[in-house]
Amino acid sequence: MATRFDAIVIGAGQAGPSLAARLAGAGWSVAIVERHLVGGTCVNVGCTPTKAMVASAYAAHLARRAGEYGVGVGGSVTIDMARIKARKDEIAGQSRRNNETWLEGTDGVTLLRGHARFASPHEVAVGDELLTAPHIFLNVGGRAAVPEMPGLSETGYLTNSSILDLESVPRRLLVIGGSYIGLEFAQMFRRFGAEVAVIETAPRLIAREDEEVSGAVQAFLEDEGVEVRLDAGRLSFERQGDEVAVVLGDGSVETGSHVLLAVGRRPNTDDLGLDKAGVATDERGYVIVDDELKTNVEGVWALGDCNGRGAFTHTAYNDFEIVAANLLDGDDRRISDRFPVYALYTDPPLGRVGLTEAQARASGRPYKVATRPMNRVGRAREKGETKGFMKAVVDAETDLILGAAVLGVGGDEAIHGLLYAIQGGMTADEIRRTTPIHPTVAELFPTLMGDLKPPA
Incomplete structure (x- = not known):
């Protein structure tokens, strides 16, 4: 006999716990099922642990530059990878424990551990237990994609998850994939002291960005000693004693002690029994949803990375906000209401x-564009961090901001000023007339808007 709930949430990533708590607060009985670690990718193998390690890498980099600021550190900089890992583990572990404590203490929420599989459109099996609910929400996340490449499985490789467990610095790290995840790890481990080579099959890094962004990122990585191989072609792998050899399409070979595979993500939907529920997926395994996160099956929603409508923690959380507002508040929120925003x-x-x-x-459409190098931003010069630039693209007819990039110190924070401007419908001229705080990075946005010109 099935245990009945008002809602079942499968997966305790970024969207699931918040949705479970919100539904429970509205008087629903909710089961949330997690087969691995509460907190999902972000807390356990994504944002939290990686940014903790990025912070350690930045500290090492800044220590090496201390003399530029008139500061002596008294000897060479050393890296204790075991301590870096322990710090990362404590930060991520505390976040996970906080999530667990919150869920376990929330009235109306039952946290179950196990692998959930559909038995029918509104029945879910968790081990020997059968659950049923009229509302089911998928928040199962994703994992590293591992494409078929000759010799890869025999030689061994790291993913964004397993590389976090290293307690010593690789002698030479070969990063397969020149996009967001691969580049963060490439710079991080270079700053820890590893030799690093990034191998990308495309003609440039982070190909979804404008060419000058790709070029600037490549330049500052190479300035730090990261080797970049582009247009790598078809790759194959072989073991050479303790080393791994990556053979590029042109026959050249890169060897290293470790290989990090960072060539994309895939959804965790292949073992949920979606066929028994009749839930439709696309050719890559992502659950197909409409603008309100509903699947093709009445009463089933998909949130977060598994729906292919955003690959970020913030988009997953926004998925929760959309579903909760529409179900509980009588709202009409939609995925299409949000603007793409992210950071590298x-x-x-x-x-x-x-x-x-x-x-x-x-x-x-007709547009205007403006670019300003970071070496002309006072705050960047004061901090001694002048690499990069900021750029805005504006509709030439409406004066509304179409998009922007801030590649530079504080860029991940400063960009929010333009996000809010876009969301609020501010024009470039309205931004130009504002009075920002000095000295900041964002204070250059009004100046940037004053430099707008048609593209050359």
């Missing part, structure tokens, strides 16, 4: 919102 956590970081210039050009 290299140093300097990249903050991005809205359209790139390439996307604006492809849309066929």
